[in-house]
Amino acid sequence: MAAHPLRLPTDEECERFRIDGAVALKGVYQENWVDLLRRGVERAMQSEGPYTRRIQDAGDPAFFTDYVASDRVPELRRFALEGPAAELSASLMKSRRANFLFDGIFVKEPGATKKSTWHQDQPYYCVAGRQIVVLWAPLDPVPADVCLNCVKGSHLWGTAFRPVRFRDGADFGRGRDDGYHDPPDVDGAYADRILAWDLEPGDVIAFHGMTIHGAPGNAQASRRRRATNSTWVGDDAVYVRHAGVMEPDFPDCGLAPGEPLDCARFPRVFDAGREPPSPT
Numbered sequence: 001m002a003a004h005p006l007r008l009p010t011d012e013e014c015e016r017f018r019i020d021g022a023v024a025l026k027g028v029y030q031e032n033w034v035d036l037l038r039r040g041v042e043r044a045m046q047s048e049g050p051y052t053r054r055i056q057d058a059g060d061p062a063f064f065t066d067y068v069a070s071d072r073v074p075e076l077r078r079f080a081l082e083g084p085a086a087e088l089s090a091s092l093m094k095s096r097r098a099n100f101l102f103d104g105i106f107v108k109e110p111g112a113t114k115k116s117t118w119h120q121d122q123p124y125y126c127v128a129g130r131q132i133v134v135l136w137a138p139l140d141p142v143p144a145d146v147c148l149n150c151v152k153g154s155h156l157w158g159t160a161f162r163p164v165r166f167r168d169g170a171d172f173g174r175g176r177d178d179g180y181h182d183p184p185d186v187d188g189a190y191a192d193r194i195l196a197w198d199l200e201p202g203d204v205i206a207f208h209g210m211t212i213h214g215a216p217g218n219a220q221a222s223r224r225r226r227a228t229n230s231t232w233v234g235d236d237a238v239y240v241r242h243a244g245v246m247e248p249d250f251p252d253c254g255l256a257p258g259e260p261l262d263c264a265r266f267p268r269v270f271d272a273g274r275e276p277p278s279p280t
Helices: 011-020 031-045 074-082 085-093
Strands: 022-025 053-055 063-067 097-108 116-119 132-138 149-151 204-208 213-215 225-233 268-271
Touching (some): 011 085, 011 204, 031 063, 031 097, 074 085, 074 097, 085 097, 085 204, 085 268
Antiparallel strands (some): 053 063, 063 097, 097 225, 132 225, 149 213
């Protein structure tokens, strides 16, 4: 594959991320990287990992999700370690470094009605700090009515909402005594703050780890809605253990609470003094 110049976020895009907690970045993943992700998703869907889920209501087309698939899928691992996501993330976080936390896959078959519940990502994870960004990348054209939705400015509310399991709403064992609140009625109280975009492969939604987000079903009758994400942390991110269930969990990462998320399990893919490898 030939090398392509990296399209970094503009100052305006970085400001939108800072204020809104979410921004659509157009054309930041070149076609070679999108093709690599597509191959990785297809390989992942033919295998099983500890976080593989095939969510399906009775009579409904499937919704496939997976986390940490890059541990078993070489295409996804290559994208994380060699692709553009690390430097993009460092730019958005205003961080000298970007460490790879993990990746995710979300495939909604044509006509799937299953919604992705309104939630924040960071309460599920082993991260404390403000420098955390998720890059959500469609692998098919995605109109706004089936796109990931983000609640504008919700990352600045200073409130952590109780995480629940997507497929059935089961509680993860955290409540008010642990500093968590019930999720808000986004559709009723914050409908005017919901952001969605028309996207093409190569576009990315970057959102903060505390931004409330969710997604509708895939109302398209003939097209899958394939997407991947990668989660990145920066200079101020430290390891934390939450009460109850954590998903995904990395109990064997070798870190103690309060230590920087900068180790073999969470590799430093970009730092300000080193260029990431270019595709060859």
